[in-house]
Amino acid sequence: MKKLLLTSLAFVFLLSSCGSKGKGELVGVQGKQWHPEKPYGMELIPRGSFIMGKSEEDMADALNAPTKTVTVRSFYMDDTEITNSEYRQFVEWVKDSVVRTKLAILADELGIGPEDEGIGRYAFKDADTANLSVYDKYMLDNYAGLGDNYYEGRALNWDEDLIWDTSEYPDEYYAEVMVDSMYLPEEESYNGQRTLDVKKLKYQYTWMDIEAAARSRDGRRRDFIRKEETEIYPDTTVWIRDFEYSYNEPMHNDYFWHDAYSDYPVVGVSWSQAKAFCHWRTKFKNDYQRERGKQFVNQFRLPTEAEWEYAARGGIEGGTYPWGGPYVISDTGCFMANFKPQRGDYAADAAMYTVEAKSYEPNDYNLYNMAGNVSEWTNSSYYPGSYMYASTMNPNADSQNNNRKVIRGGSWKDVAYFLQVSTRDYEYKDSARSYIGFRTVQDYMGEEDSTQ
Known part of the structure; x- marks a missing residue:
């Protein structure tokens, strides 16, 4: 009985000491002070509203991007497409x-x-x-x-x-x-x-289908955990398969591994491989955070279609291209992006294939090549009528059953129409192309984002 009494007194003392700093008031659980850290190589895209879709003439008569005012939250975005050098770091880690x-x-x-x-x-x-x-x-x-x-x-x-x-x-x-x-x-x-x-270089990971779990009326947590295994090496044969009757063997042999192309955007990466890269980048950073007793960072991921267009506009309302104006040539007569300006003349813009990721002038959010160079995967599934029913707050039409994924920005082999910030296109998620790459984003936590 005496032992039980002493234990009870000790427990009461422990509870009292835990709350003594609050003087009996509701002060909340005090955690570590949070200091936002700007990720390396990323730019902060401040929250805001914009008119998403084609306010200008729809010359392709696609009729799949009617204008709609939407709002997106703040996020960080890579200032360039993911480069060969950066993706090679992923490949080397998986190989090891x-x-x-x-x-x-x-x-x-x-x-x-x-x-x-x-x-x-x-x-x-x-x-x-x-x-x-x-x-x-x-x-x-x-x-x-x-x-x-x-x-x-x-x-x-x-x-x-x-x-x-x-x-x-x-x-x-x-x-x-x-x-x-x-x-x-x-x-x-x-x-x-x-x-x-x-083919031995496979990346295995698990993720939780939060949206499915939130909409489910029952089911355990484990029912919504998905396992993935992805071959992560880029398909270098895209340089030959994408273009029949064309000699592109040097690009097949050298583009991904040669140091001459280290700072060029990685291509030949499917949507699934881009998702695997995002998971690895998050793990790689958080392993570092864990070793030093620091808080974990938010996951790196592919941008939604709305986030991509908002970032590409660079804060310019009604702009046709990331630089705003309706023309692809500057007032000094220089092309503003890497694309196919004339029929059969790929080199008129001073580039035949891709160019280094930090080429041409960045937009007002300091993002490079949001038009041209390589098209970019987004996390959104492609539905022709998705603008009609998607939310006006952080819109995203995503479906695990839809293999068509939105790509944005146009590429080195596209005409100017596909470089417009509002032009939509898609590719199948298991496809790899010589003209599709990607960049990642990370959610910003907090509201005081004006100084970041």
Whole structure:
């Protein structure tokens, strides 16, 4: 009885001490002070209203973009299209994780641990149980091995550098993983070079279908969690397949990997691959935040169709193009964007294919190439009549069952009509093209956005 009384008094004291700073008043739970951080390479697009759609003549007679006043919230947007260099960072990360997973699995099967040399250096971190925390050991003993993937949840060892030089492989098991698992068979190689099997580069992730969950009257949280697995390497053959009877083999061979094109927009990426990139970019940033005890950032994602048009207009009401005016040539006689200005003459604007992502003048939101260069994926599904029924607040017609996704902005191979900020077009989400890229956005949290 005495022990119970002491416990009760201690509990009362704890509650009293927790609320003592508020002097008995309702002061709310005090969290960490929030300081918004502008993401690297992004610009803040301030909230506002605009007339979305074709206020000018609809020369294509598409009749799918009637004018409508809508309002969008503040968000950050990449100031350029995602470049080859940036997308290669994603590819390299996935390649490293695939190799580390294969090494860890083989080490586990062989019973080789971190205390051993060779492949043991790449064993799963939880194989070293002596250094596990109480929580990690409990999770390993009770939950490891559950799920579709036997090794789900087991931490990879990122502390050890991977060895790519064949003369420095630490043992035969390492060579087995690298040679037999990651490269094409010898009969599929030529010029004496072994080529990485890019089909092995798959990114797996899960996401929650919030909209479906919100509209459901029942169902558990797990019913709305979706699993994705996506091959993430760009389709470089688009440079040949998109253009019959045309010699574009140099672009197929060099465009994605050669340093000469590092700052050019990535192409050959499907809508699904662009979504996977957004998820990885969020994970990559939040892994960094977690290590330093910082709050997580909002997810990176593709812009909605309305966000894209609002950002492309750059705050200019009624503008035909991102620079405002109805003409594609400046007062000094220079073209304002990379497109096909004349029939058959792709080079009249000083560019034959794509150009560097920071080319031509940015719009008033400091965004480059919102017209021309490459068309850009949006998160919105394409419906001809979506403007009629979409909300006037952050409008977005999105459907998991509609494979047609809106692309915006026009590209290096398009005529000027497709460069207009209000022109709509679409492509199927599993398609990759030599003229479609993307840029990402991130929601802004808070209202004081005028100084960001």
